[in-house]
Amino acid sequence: MKDISIYIHIPFCVKKCLYCDFNSFSDKSGYFTEYKNSLIQEINSFEKANDFTVRTIFIGGGTPSVLPSLFIDEILNAVGRKFYIDKNAEISIEANPGTVDYDKFSDYKKSGVNRVSIGMQAIQDRLLRILGRAHNKDGFLKSVESVRKAGFENINFDIMFALPNQSFYDLEETIKTAVSLSPTHLSLYSLIIEERTPFFDMYEKGEFLPVSDEDDRKMYYLAKDILKENGFLQYEISNFAQKGFKCRHNIVYWERKEYIGFGLGACSFFGGKRFHNNYSIDEYIKGERFGGFEDFTEKDALAEFMFLGLRMNKGISRKEFFDYFNTPINNVFGDVIKRNIKKGLLFEKDGRICLTEKGFDLANIVFEEFL
């Protein structure tokens, strides 16, 4: 039996945030039932499920918590009927304030969910408005109260920084508030202005000044310092956890291990191939679920292994590389590694190759050399 992870995509939101370029819709509540049915059909029709033990499940979106909790139960039941789920499996769901209450969280708990990720982003109503978020500070605090009351211990908050008009003080307040609520995990993302988002247009029109790279890094270090003081260990470029609470699901991606994606546009890396589902919700519901293969060469695979693995603080071990590709890392990347150690962007310790602190800020410069 091989280990596998499962990702389940719920492409619905109450409202689309202004910076969001994800695969999600805010005006499709009429599709909930049909979508859930098609998703369960997709799970049911999966072949070779018996060969695998499911170690992690991640229900992401969109905002999965917009669905009735019964639907989440049906979906997880479908997975449970099809696959053998390890009794210690990590089962996460994403939730946004305003779409959840005590009852919903209790239902999730009963369905087997044991980790909740809440979209906090910032604590100031002013900034939440700029981001186009559907919640305010109050809504966030209430959702944390409910999730605790329902008995969840493993909780993540998503936080963003380098926001337009965000001060250092704003960020400090956000991080300190987050820490005071004792989550086990924090994701800390520098805002990316993606094309084809309202934010992108607003920047193009000059409605906001982009935060300078200098200030972006100052904010990053400010947040990292507070988190460190409070016992959060950084384990990836944007992820921090209390001891023992790293997100196991996401580590699967960064270790380039296999996973199955169910749902609209969901991506799978399975059987040595990467492919994604259809992006059209109408076709997906009709049962035309396959989207297409994402081809990669052996060279691409090597590069991916490096740029995914190096995202983590623990980096890449020479042994893992050898086990994965059956060739010593030096035969492929010896020069690149040496060069980047010289530049102060990589370091090696105990047979592991890792980004330095400067390397974390300039990760792409290192990554592109592995391509």
Next chain:
Amino acid sequence: MPLKRQSKIRNFSIIAHIDHGKSTLADRLIQKSGLLTEREMQEQVLDNMELERERGITIKAQAVRLIYKADDGDEYTLNLIDTPGHVDFNYEVSRSLAACDGAVLVVDAAQGVEAQTLANVYLALDNDLEVIPVINKIDLPSANPDRVKQEIEDIIGLPADDAPLISAKTDINIKGVFDKIISDIPAPSGDETAPLKALIFDSFYDAYKGVIVFMRVFDGTVKKGTKVKFMATGKEFEVVEVGVFGPGRFIPAEELSAGDVGYLTASIKNVSDTRIGDTITESSRPTDEALPGYKKVNPMVYCGIFPADGSRYQDLRDALEKLQLNDASLQFEAETSVALGFGFRCGFLGLLHLEIIQERLEREYNLDLVTTAPSVIYRLYLTNGDKLEISNPSDMPDTTVIEKMEEPIVKAEIILPSEYIGTVMELCQQRRGEYIGMEYIEETRAVVTYNLPLNEIIYDFFDVLKSRTRGYASFDYELTGYKESKLVKLDMMVNREVVDALSFIVHESSAAERGRKIAEKLKKEIPRHLFEIPIQAAIGNKIIARETVSAMRKDVLAKCYGGDITRKRKLLEKQKEGKKRMRQIGSVEVPQSAFMSVLKLDEE
């Protein structure tokens, strides 16, 4: 006295300022002469290169034969010889005009006489042509034919009282133009039995026939089998075919005699054997004297052209060779730059010629190019008595061995509305112009004449002139000679290394300003690196400007999860690809755009 045959021939060209309607009138004449059906007509038959059409100008001279039945019932052969419409091609224009006996001068009924109108008329008069003015665009609401007639008489000194008032575009009074051509332009004369004497006014390379030579026969007769000699180059060939210019195609003929305009082919491989202005004669019975006016045209403006992708060097060479087949005035030789790799040093007749070649290389040959700042030819007198001509800043010797330097000077005529005189004179002063004079053409328009160093007008002079006069000024220049000048070589240094492709020669007085502007531009164009990059402008060892590109602080993608691994990989690939296209200067990656950006310095 013209012979009977000759009395039914008229050889003429149309001269005009850009946009005054030369091509439109040519189209109309072709259409009215009935050789083409309307369906066959391209919008502008004479300008058949795509590029020319877009720019609205004619690059290479071409010719067409029109058959016109006049009111007297006789059929006339009208040879229309088209001329390039820009100062860069002045010599070609003069040779095309020399092949004619008269010229139709088209003047816009609203715009009136402009700088190029004047320049072209003077060329026509120099060649003893009968110039017949025609006032075009009389359908425009702003047309003022009476004022324009007055201008033609006052400025040019041509009687314009009975000038046909026409609109080529809306087909008004085209017959008036035909009648005027037949009545006023003299028929050709010349002795059909004398030794051959024919003028080359254009030529182009055809893959099947070799070079096709466009000519006007002044004396004698030429036919298939005639052994001809090109007097300037001394090359001899046996004629394979002669013929005349049908619209859009060649029509072979038995023979061409004195007074005729047509072409010959003779299995000529190299267009440079058939120089414009040269005289064709018979090998066995040469004429005593070549036709006057021949000169070898020399480039006035030079720049380096490099393939953006170094592996396409050979493609660039092939493309230049092909272009040169039809353009003997284009010169090039291999050049190596530390910054840009292998490329070519190319010589052009002027800035427009340079731009046209550059665009054709990019468009027709699909090449991405990096060009260096245009340069003129400087004359250097060295302390050891040697004399040196350089067009490439890299060739400039150490200042200690230079006794003095000279630069080319042009006489520039600018015609402009009088309200802009102040700002244009200021511009000319800034460009080290020497005021020659000013005349009012009429109350609201004047012609301003300056001597200007050529190196001051090859960058952006025309662009600035246009913007300062809202496009109302017209400009023309001719080379007058060389003048001693305090010139220096300005070097740009990136991370303390001189970038040879960015060096240029400039007058001492504007070096600091130029250096500062270029440093500012480079700062914007060069991406941040892991380290701080100083950008400096230097004359010799003296730094005259400095900017700094600060070190890169952040280049990291915040998110990478299961759904976007392929996309992130492609993003990284794209970023890496972008760097590959950059030029490596020491340890600094400089984008191609940086080299181009310094060519257009904003006016501030």
